[in-house]
Amino acid sequence: MTIIHEHRTEIRAGDIQYQVAVITRTEGGEPDRVTVTIGAERPDGEPVAEGRLDLDVASVPTVAELLGTSLRSFTGGARRRSGNRPARQGQPWTDEMEAELEARWLAGESVVDIARHFDRTPGGIRARLPRVGCDPERPGNHLPTPPSLRDGDETEQGAA
Secondary structure, eight states: OEEEEEEEEEEEETTEEEEEEEEEEEESSSOOEEEEEEEEEOTTSOEEEEEEEEEEGGGHHHHHHHHHHHHHHHHTOOOSSOTTSOTTTTOOOOHHHHHHHHHHHHTTOOHHHHHHHHTSOHHHHHHHGGGGTBOTTSTTOBOOOOGGGSOHHHHHHHHO
16 A cells, blocks of 8 residues: 655745645655655746655655755855854753743843843743743733632632
């Protein structure tokens, strides 16, 4: 039995619509081949990009890196993540750092100031706030406790 997995992506850049399809075929076990097709055309139908790659599954990571590096080199573009990113971006959080994050948020510090302090991105701070129980939409506040986690006394006081 042949199983086919397909992933399609489309983006528009100006008046050109680009399509990329990645298809894997499996003959009973693990996928053995990957086919990548790309296409794009101007509104008048003139092709801007077209092509197909047939790859052995094991070669996909290497070919992806090779294509990315080669195309960036050709266009003079830089890697997405430049040397200007915060030093601790993507690094694990310690319990102490999380406690300090919570304290700073509850004290009313802004996301930008907290990000600067921890040498992380504002998006990273916003994503971490709920994990320490803070409401990223309401500065200085914890997330509300869901009713299922409230103890009996708190529920009764809230109803009074």
